[in-house]
Amino acid sequence: MKKLLLIVSLLMFALVSFGAGELVINSYMSDPAPRKVFAELVDQFREEHPDLEVTVNTFAHEDFKTLLRTWLNSPEAPDVATWFAGERMRYFASKGLLEPIGDIFEGGFEAYFPEAFRSASAYEDEIYFVPQSWYWWGVYYRKSVFEELNIQPPITWSQFVKVCEKLKENGYIPITIGTKYLWTAAGWFDSLNMRINGIDYHMDLTNGDIPYTDEGMQKVFEYWKELIENDYFIDNHTSYTWQDAANYLFTGEAGMYLMGQFIKDVAPEDVKEDLDFFRFPIIDGEIGLYEDTPIDGFMIPAKAKNKEAAKTFLKFIASKEAQQYFAEELGRLAANKNVPAPDAHAQKGLEMILESDGVMQFYDRDTNPEMAEKGMNGFVEFMVYPRRLETILKNLEMHRMRIYSE
Amino acid sequence: MTTKKWVPYAFLAVPLAMYSIWVIYPIISTFVLSFTSWDGVSPTIKFIGLKNFVELFNDPYFGVSVINNIKWLVGFAGVCVPLGLLIAMLLDQKFKGTKIYKTLIYLPMTLSFVVIGQIWCWILEPRHGAINTILNMLGLESVGWLSDPNVVTYSLIMAASWRQISYTMVIYLAGLKQVPNQLIEAAWVDGANAWKRFIHIIIPMLKPATVVAVTVSIIDSLRAFDIVYVLTRGGPFYSSSVMANYMYIQSFHNYRMGYGSAIAVIQFLITLGFILFYMRYVLKSEEER
Numbered sequence: 001m002k003k004l005l006l007i008v009s010l011l012m013f014a015l016v017s018f019g020a021g022e023l024v025i026n027s028y029m030s031d032p033a034p035r036k037v038f039a040e041l042v043d044q045f046r047e048e049h050p051d052l053e054v055t056v057n058t059f060a061h062e063d064f065k066t067l068l069r070t071w072l073n074s075p076e077a078p079d080v081a082t083w084f085a086g087e088r089m090r091y092f093a094s095k096g097l098l099e100p101i102g103d104i105f106e107g108g109f110e111a112y113f114p115e116a117f118r119s120a121s122a123y124e125d126e127i128y129f130v131p132q133s134w135y136w137w138g139v140y141y142r143k144s145v146f147e148e149l150n151i152q153p154p155i156t157w158s159q160f161v162k163v164c165e166k167l168k169e170n171g172y173i174p175i176t177i178g179t180k181y182l183w184t185a186a187g188w189f190d191s192l193n194m195r196i197n198g199i200d201y202h203m204d205l206t207n208g209d210i211p212y213t214d215e216g217m218q219k220v221f222e223y224w225k226e227l228i229e230n231d232y233f234i235d236n237h238t239s240y241t242w243q244d245a246a247n248y249l250f251t252g253e254a255g256m257y258l259m260g261q262f263i264k265d266v267a268p269e270d271v272k273e274d275l276d277f278f279r280f281p282i283i284d285g286e287i288g289l290y291e292d293t294p295i296d297g298f299m300i301p302a303k304a305k306n307k308e309a310a311k312t313f314l315k316f317i318a319s320k321e322a323q324q325y326f327a328e329e330l331g332r333l334a335a336n337k338n339v340p341a342p343d344a345h346a347q348k349g350l351e352m353i354l355e356s357d358g359v360m361q362f363y364d365r366d367t368n369p370e371m372a373e374k375g376m377n378g379f380v381e382f383m384v385y386p387r388r389l390e391t392i393l394k395n396l397e398m399h400r401m402r403i404y405s406e
Numbered sequence: 407m408t409t410k411k412w413v414p415y416a417f418l419a420v421p422l423a424m425y426s427i428w429v430i431y432p433i434i435s436t437f438v439l440s441f442t443s444w445d446g447v448s449p450t451i452k453f454i455g456l457k458n459f460v461e462l463f464n465d466p467y468f469g470v471s472v473i474n475n476i477k478w479l480v481g482f483a484g485v486c487v488p489l490g491l492l493i494a495m496l497l498d499q500k501f502k503g504t505k506i507y508k509t510l511i512y513l514p515m516t517l518s519f520v521v522i523g524q525i526w527c528w529i530l531e532p533r534h535g536a537i538n539t540i541l542n543m544l545g546l547e548s549v550g551w552l553s554d555p556n557v558v559t560y561s562l563i564m565a566a567s568w569r570q571i572s573y574t575m576v577i578y579l580a581g582l583k584q585v586p587n588q589l590i591e592a593a594w595v596d597g598a599n600a601w602k603r604f605i606h607i608i609i610p611m612l613k614p615a616t617v618v619a620v621t622v623s624i625i626d627s628l629r630a631f632d633i634v635y636v637l638t639r640g641g642p643f644y645s646s647s648v649m650a651n652y653m654y655i656q657s658f659h660n661y662r663m664g665y666g667s668a669i670a671v672i673q674f675l676i677t678l679g680f681i682l683f684y685m686r687y688v689l690k691s692e693e694e695r
Contacts, residue, residue: 065659066658069446069447069658073447092447179642180638180641235553236532236533236553238553380642384553384642
C-alpha cells in the first residue's frame, strides 16, 4: 500500500513538473498603487493557469529603464517586460530584440485596440507591443484652492498667466514641478510646442527633421520664458523628483502641476477627490488641439525562454476583463476599446482626448533616447538659466546633427 | 620535507584565473570598445578609431566632469586628510569618552554610499531639510544645495566627506599608535613645544599612514559615482557630473557603449597619472632619507 502511494505521488509530482512552465515578468510598476493592482492581476492569471510558475520582479521605475537594455541582450531575459509604446519600443524592435506578437489577437489588433494605437505598437507593420493602459497629461490643480480664490480653470494662455499671478499674489506657488529626472520639463516643452507649432511640426522635430535652432522653436521658449521670469515655477525644482514636487500640490502650498493622470497614484486619499485638471491652455486659436497620451504596456524579448507562456500572459493582459480591472482600480484608461472609462475623472480625460485632433506619446518616447537625454537636459537648463537659450539650442542642434546622421 | 616547485603556482592558479576573468578581461575589453561605436544592444560592432576621443576632447560636459573630479580631489586630499589627522590627534589623548567619539565618527563607514546619499538628500532638501531649516531659524536664507549649479558639487563633496573623514581618521589613529612615545617625550624634555613636536616628529612618523590616506583619497575622488548618481544624477544639467557618472549615463542611458568606454579609458589614465606622480614623490623622498 505504502509503495503504491509513493509511486502515485511521484508520478503526480512528475506530471506537475512536466506540465509546469516558468514565466518571469519584469515590471517597472514600483509606485505602491499600480504595483498592488498588477500583483492582483497576476494572481488572477495564476488561478487560471495553475501549471505555470509565475514570478514577478519589480524594479524601481527609473532604474528599470537602464536595466532593460541588459536583459534584452542576455540569455536570462525575462519572458515578459513592461515598457512604453512608440520610439522607445521601436528602438529595440529595429535591433531584432523583440518578439512579434501579432498572432495573439483573435480577430486582429484592431479588435482589441483603437486603430490609432497601432503605429505606436508596431515596427514595420509587425506588432511587438500590447498596450495596457494609457493616460493623458493635463494641468492638475486643487479644486479647494481655486474655489477659495474664486478662480476659474483657464482656457487661453492669457487667462492662464492671470491665474498664475493671482496664485502668486495670494502666497501660493503657482506651478510646482520636479525636474531631477528631467522628463517633467519635457511635458512643458511638448505642450507648448504642440500648441504653438502643431502636431506635424512636433512629429518632425522628434523624428530629427527640424533643427533645434529653428524659428518655431524660439517661439516655444519665449512663452516658457514668460512663466520662468515671473517666478511662477517652484524654486529649486532641480532637486525634486516628480513625487517630491507633487507633495507641494497635496499639502496645498502649490496650485497647479502639469502632469499625467498617474499623479493620482501617489495622492493621499483625502486629497484625491480634491484634484481636478484642465486642458493645457490654448495659445494659437488656429492650431488644433493636440495632447500627449503615453501608452504603457508589455512586450516579449526575442531571447525569452518561455515564449508560449509569455504569449498566454499577454493574451490575458489584452483581454477586456484584465484591462478593465487595472483601469478601474487606478482610474486610468484601458487601451482595450471595449472597456468603458472607470470613473468620472477618467471619463473627463477620455472626452478631452476624443475631442482632440491628434496625440503624441511624449518627448522621451517619441524621439531617439540619446537625443531625449540631451534635449531634456537642455530644457531643464533653460528653466534655470533662461538667458542661456541661444547656447542651449545651438548645442542641441549639434547633437541632433550627429545623432541623426549616424 | 621539500615543497614541490609547482605548489605556489597551484595556489595562485584559482585567484589568478578569477582576476583574469573579472578584472583583466573587462579592462582589455573596455580599451577595445573605446575604439568602436557600439550601442550595447546590436550584435554588430563598428570600429571608428580615435573618433570617440576626438569627440571627448570637444565635449564641454566631459570637461565639466573632469573639473568636478579635480574639485573632489582637492576636497578629499586637501580637506578630509588633514581633518582626519586633526580628529585622530584629538581622540588619541586619554580623556573620558574617546571610545564613544571614535565609534560615532566611524559610523558613516558602515553605511553604503546609497544610504549616505539618501540621508543627505533629506538633510539638503530645500524647503524642509535640516540644514535650510536651521539656516532659516538663524535668519539666513535657504541655499539651493542640490539645485544651484554653483553649489551642487560642493554639497556632494560635503556629503561624501562625511564618510571619507571617518576613513582617514581611522588610518591616522592606527598610525599614531605606531609613533613611539619615547621620541615624543625626549623631544619634550629637550624643550620642543607642542607645535614643534607635531611638525618634526609626529608628521614624519605618520608618513606611511599619510601615503595610504592620500592614495585612497585620490582614487576615491577620481572614481566618485554613488553619491553623485543617487543625489543628482550629475544634474542639474551636468553641473555636478563626474567622469564615472558621465560614463554611466552615456553607456547605459544613451546606449553609447563605445563613447562610455572612451570616458572610462581617460578616467583610468588620469587616475594612473596622479598615482604615479604621487608614488614617485613619496619614493623619491624615501630615497633622500
